[in-house]
Amino acid sequence: MTEPADDRYYALGQVVEMAAIMEISLRMAFCALAGTRYAAVIAREQETHWLIENSDAIVRHHDDLSEEQREAIRSGLRACQAANRDRNRLVHEAWGKEPGRAPTSIQSERESYRIVGRTWSAGEIRAVADAILKAQRALLTAIEDSLGPGSLKTAEQLLAEDTDEHHA
Numbered sequence: 001m002t003e004p005a006d007d008r009y010y011a012l013g014q015v016v017e018m019a020a021i022m023e024i025s026l027r028m029a030f031c032a033l034a035g036t037r038y039a040a041v042i043a044r045e046q047e048t049h050w051l052i053e054n055s056d057a058i059v060r061h062h063d064d065l066s067e068e069q070r071e072a073i074r075s076g077l078r079a080c081q082a083a084n085r086d087r088n089r090l091v092h093e094a095w096g097k098e099p100g101r102a103p104t105s106i107q108s109e110r111e112s113y114r115i116v117g118r119t120w121s122a123g124e125i126r127a128v129a130d131a132i133l134k135a136q137r138a139l140l141t142a143i144e145d146s147l148g149p150g151s152l153k154t155a156e157q158l159l160a161e162d163t164d165e166h167h168a
Contacts, residue, residue, distance in 0.1 A: 011125035018133050019084070022048070022083065023051070028140070029051075029055050029073075029076075030043045030051050031154070031155035031159060032152055033058040033073075033147075040155075040158040040159045048084050049081075052084070055077055059077070072142040073143060076139030079131075083131045083134075084132075090125060090128055093118065
């Protein structure tokens with residue numbers, strides 16, 4: 001007998017896709033904030049937490065921005081940080097099973113161990129995907145409002161050129 005499809009795994013795919021888009025958005029934001037053609041090379045393989053922390057450091061010292069603009073960008077970065085924390089919990093912690101199903105177990109060569117994890121519903125997982133999408137949009141909007149849409153267009157171009165060179 002085949003088990004019915006688990007909608008949680010489809011929702012998890014949405015989280016993974018939104019997280020990848022957020023990471024690209026963070027690279028764009030870093031490039032726009034750093035304002036150098038080498039920023040794409042620096043950001044190329046950096047992890048999400050590095051992009052957030054270093055973008056925040058740049059914003060705090062970006063004298064060309066008003067306090068209001070800096071705070072808007074930092075708020076977007078904090079939203080990305082919170083969304084990434086939820087993504088990490090979802091992806092890296094053991095999931096509990098739905099009621100009536102056996103708990104997850106892991107094996108050594110000698111023993112079996114039951115893992116108790118949080119039970120995630122498909123709706124809760126989709127909420128994580130939605131939070132990621134909202135955070136990355138808030139960040140890019142704050143960058144556009146503060147540095148102008150041209151800054152992100154330039155970042156987009158730098159990242160595309162770096163990708164082409166890196167994969168050539």
